[in-house]
Amino acid sequence: MECVVQGIIETQHVEALEILLQGLCGVQRERLRIHEICLKSGPNLGTVASEVRVLCDLEQSEPSWAVRHIGGAMRGAGADQVSVLVRSMVESKTSKNVLRLFYALGYKLDHELLRVGFCFNFYRGARITVTVASINKMLKLHATDEAVPLTPGIQLVEVTAPATSEIYTEVAYAMSSFCEYLAPLLHLSKPGVSTGVVPTAAAAAASLMSDGGGTTL
């Protein structure tokens, strides 16, 4: 299970966001280059259709692999009361043949993406990950060297934190509190809730860039 919020930011303001995050998180950023291969179950396989994402981390000298399943969002009064999306999520680290395995199991390629950017992993009331990345599509199958941005000039910001059914409210609160610091640059909300860029982003970014992060926004 995880809590998640998303937002978008113009590429020109990403550097300012990085400075802000560096100051808030107190950890070094990690570069990100993830090839995400989204598979769907073939017809008739499974009680219901299922999706699975095969992730290949291309940033390391030796690519590492994982498989991720994102399930349905939590529903009910508890879920409505928090400003983050709470959803089922399981991710398993695997060896390199996992894509061949899922093809052999009857899964088919639905789409693939390349996420390029950076992330910060830190603890602030919860174990939070902030990912800032451009989302790119491949012009040819698995050709990660020939990827082009899906939305030129715009990058996706995701804030996630692992949770359980017992502690998700605390995690949601920790995330929401943290996200308030990012408000001048971008608005973060539940995935699927469209927000757009914030009008204060340019001024906030200029302030951060001129001050190197010393200014309190």
Add this chain to the structure above:
Amino acid sequence: MPVRSVLYWKPNQGNVMTNEEVMSKISECIETLHGVEDQECHCHACVTFYTPILRDERASFADLPQDFVGVLMMEQLNKQFFVMQSRWIVVEADSLILPLIEKLSSYKPKSYITLNGTLYKMGDFQIRLFKVLPDQGNLKGIIAEIEYLPISSIEQSKKIMEEMVDTLNELASKKSLEGHFVQAKANYAKYGLDDDYTSQHTAVQYAATSLTELIQSALRSHDN
């Protein structure tokens, strides 16, 4: 890691000894080779056979694999291995893969084999002697795993492993055991595995041996 060779016991046609009796005699063979039972160590592995879940049971599922197998080894409880012999695929994953597979609801466990065994230490060798227990029923077979500690190269250890298997089979014959150990062949190169031995090699052998054991056991039940 040290090379291991997994073998299954193949009884001769007309053999009248029970598996328990054969197991006891094989233990004596290992003790003849100065094998010492490690009382502290209980060896355990589980091989799970998965089957696809179909939305329409009447539809054909011929294009879906019937040999999707999961292997869990006691020494590495935080790992799960998957093997598909027909496609030469082996995958190693952390233990979160099991709840992930469950959430997908596209494959489910159909049956499983448990391997419960004893570890014997013999100098540069270790032998794990396993009882093969299906999910329902009594002892159905015997698997032995020979480990040669000094070498991790499969090619370099090939000759000495073959000699050990021959020695075990000779001793078994002297004890009037009607059968012999057979190594389940595994073409590692086709799985993309190289000469340096790993747990994935073990998983491939367990899958091959378990499938052979199941088939043999079914044939013996049919004959009986």
